[in-house]
Amino acid sequence: MKGSAKPRARRRAAERRRIAGRATLLQAAWNYETLQAIGFAWALLPGLERLYPDPRERARRVLDRLEVFNSNPYLATIGLGVALRLEEEVARGAAGAERRQARLLKALCGSLGALGDRLFWAGWRPALGLAAAVLALATSSPWPAVAFVIAYNVLAQGVRWRGVRAGFAGGAGVARVLQDPFWARASAAAGTAGAVGAGAALGAGAVWAYGFGGGEVRAGIFLLLVALLWLAGLRIGSGDRRLSPVLAFWTVLILLSALFRLIPVLP
Amino acid sequence: MSAGEVGLLILLGAVAFLDQWPAVQTMASRPLVTGTLAGWVLGAPGEGALWGAVFEAVYLGMLPIGAARYPDAGLAGLVGTAVALEGESAGVAPAGLAVAAGALAGLLGDRVSGFHRRWNGRTAARVRERVSAGDPSAIGRGIAGALARGAVLGAAAAAVALAIGLAGLTALTGTPWSGPLPIAWVRLAGVAAAAVAGLALFARAERGLVALGAGAACGAALARLAGAP
Numbered sequence: 001m002k003g004s005a006k007p008r009a010r011r012r013a014a015e016r017r018r019i020a021g022r023a024t025l026l027q028a029a030w031n032y033e034t035l036q037a038i039g040f041a042w043a044l045l046p047g048l049e050r051l052y053p054d055p056r057e058r059a060r061r062v063l064d065r066l067e068v069f070n071s072n073p074y075l076a077t078i079g080l081g082v083a084l085r086l087e088e089e090v091a092r093g094a095a096g097a098e099r100r101q102a103r104l105l106k107a108l109c110g111s112l113g114a115l116g117d118r119l120f121w122a123g124w125r126p127a128l129g130l131a132a133a134v135l136a137l138a139t140s141s142p143w144p145a146v147a148f149v150i151a152y153n154v155l156a157q158g159v160r161w162r163g164v165r166a167g168f169a170g171g172a173g174v175a176r177v178l179q180d181p182f183w184a185r186a187s188a189a190a191g192t193a194g195a196v197g198a199g200a201a202l203g204a205g206a207v208w209a210y211g212f213g214g215g216e217v218r219a220g221i222f223l224l225l226v227a228l229l230w231l232a233g234l235r236i237g238s239g240d241r242r243l244s245p246v247l248a249f250w251t252v253l254i255l256l257s258a259l260f261r262l263i264p265v266l267p
Numbered sequence: 268m269s270a271g272e273v274g275l276l277i278l279l280g281a282v283a284f285l286d287q288w289p290a291v292q293t294m295a296s297r298p299l300v301t302g303t304l305a306g307w308v309l310g311a312p313g314e315g316a317l318w319g320a321v322f323e324a325v326y327l328g329m330l331p332i333g334a335a336r337y338p339d340a341g342l343a344g345l346v347g348t349a350v351a352l353e354g355e356s357a358g359v360a361p362a363g364l365a366v367a368a369g370a371l372a373g374l375l376g377d378r379v380s381g382f383h384r385r386w387n388g389r390t391a392a393r394v395r396e397r398v399s400a401g402d403p404s405a406i407g408r409g410i411a412g413a414l415a416r417g418a419v420l421g422a423a424a425a426a427v428a429l430a431i432g433l434a435g436l437t438a439l440t441g442t443p444w445s446g447p448l449p450i451a452w453v454r455l456a457g458v459a460a461a462a463v464a465g466l467a468l469f470a471r472a473e474r475g476l477v478a479l480g481a482g483a484a485c486g487a488a489l490a491r492l493a494g495a496p
Contacts, residue, residue, distance in 0.1 A: 038409055055401060133323040135489075137458050142313065192473065192474060196482035199485070202479075202486065203484060207491060221455075233328070260448055
């Protein structure tokens with residue numbers, strides 16, 4: 001008994017790794033009708049192949065997964081783990097398992113999406129991007145870009161690879177995984193890192209503008225740039241509309257270029 | 268710019284397009300990275316990193332949250348940096364043109380993404396039909412087809428955007444659109460954009476003011492250490 005349990009556990013672990021690996025292509029066929037559903041079904045396929053050796057039965061179960069699914073691409077692996085766990089119940093013929101699975105996956109779309117968007121899209125990506133951009137602007141070195149990619153992926157791909165296992169272990173009680181203090185702490189840390197990055201940009205800009213022979217004129221122009229970009233981003237445009245940051249930045253560059261044409265002796 | 272360099276930039280455009288949302292999302296598609304790689308292809312990785320950082324700062328606040336549509340920042344960084352470096356090697360400082368070319372490339376990338384997603388919708392319908400007929404392996408073929416199509420569309424978008432940017436460089440060289448802004452001022456404008464985006468995104472973070480103050484001290488020290496821009 002013991003001898004057969006170990007290889008089975010290894011096969012299951014390998015299956016979860018295959019699912020996590022396939023989840024890197026979750027959005028490959030993203031579309032406006034079913035969103036990430038095709039990628040989700042394809043990622044889950046190794047588990048379905050084990051549970052349903054008959055291709056017709058497997059196709060029937062795959063069809064259920066082709067309805068609609070959308071979530072944060074890194075955290076979606078938690079949903080895949082939950083789907084696999086509940087699929088085992090469906091395959092065993094547990095009463096109401098299909099309905100429970102559908103309901104839970106629908107609920108997970110929203111919560112995984114919100115959690116992942118806050119952590120990655122509004123947290124770590126801009127925080128690390130800001131820090132790396134300030135470093136690259138300061139040093140003109142390619143290394144900040146390398147460090148940015150490594151640092152971001154340690155967190156993002158780490159969450160993606162561990163997600164299937166966490167979701168599978170949680171099963172219907174996956175709420176416990178989502179309530180883990182790790183998520184709140186990681187989001188708060190991203191916010192703090194981002195604020196440090198914003199401060200670093202201001203500090204570096206002020207020193208460059210004032211400290212290297214430019215004096216008050218250059219410092220004044222730097223402050224004016226910050227003010228103009230801020231106003232363009234937040235105030236210009238009717239109602240609550242923002243001017244596109246790209247258009248705002250382009251306008252500022254053209255103004256600066258014109259200033260240089262008019263006053264070529266600017267420091 | 269040699270044919271080999273153009274080919275590598277187009278290949279880079281295809282990879283960045285795939286990384287942006289269809290595959291893996293390592294953030295190799297961020298402008299900081301595509302700009303640095305474009306600089307490396309054109310023999311100036313340091314300058315590429317600087318321009319990439321400028322585009323990163325500009326696109327920092329555009330977040331892919333909810334149903335938001337956003338420009339292809341990676342393509343913007345790639346094309347904007349290529350135009351800037353090509354202009355500099357021709358003896359002009361095309362800051363305004365580089366940003367305009369990057370912005371156009373970003374919008375083109377967004378259009379191509381929308382087209383690709385609509386095409387994926389047709390793929391999804393076909394996959395569903397085949398799975399209904401008892402062929403679950405049709406999903407794998409659908410995914411492979413979508414990836415191949417994404418690579419081709421990304422390469423095509425990069426080629427078109429590069430052609431427009433370089434044609435603009437030829438047409439506008441010598442006009443106010445092509446300069447004459449020294450690179451030190453472009454760097455300072457990039458820092459200002461980074462500061463504004465960072466303040467908008469993170470000033471209200473927990474202990475935000477303390478972190479801002481600490482960051483300002485670090486940034487000032489870093490600027491002193493790095494020397495004059």
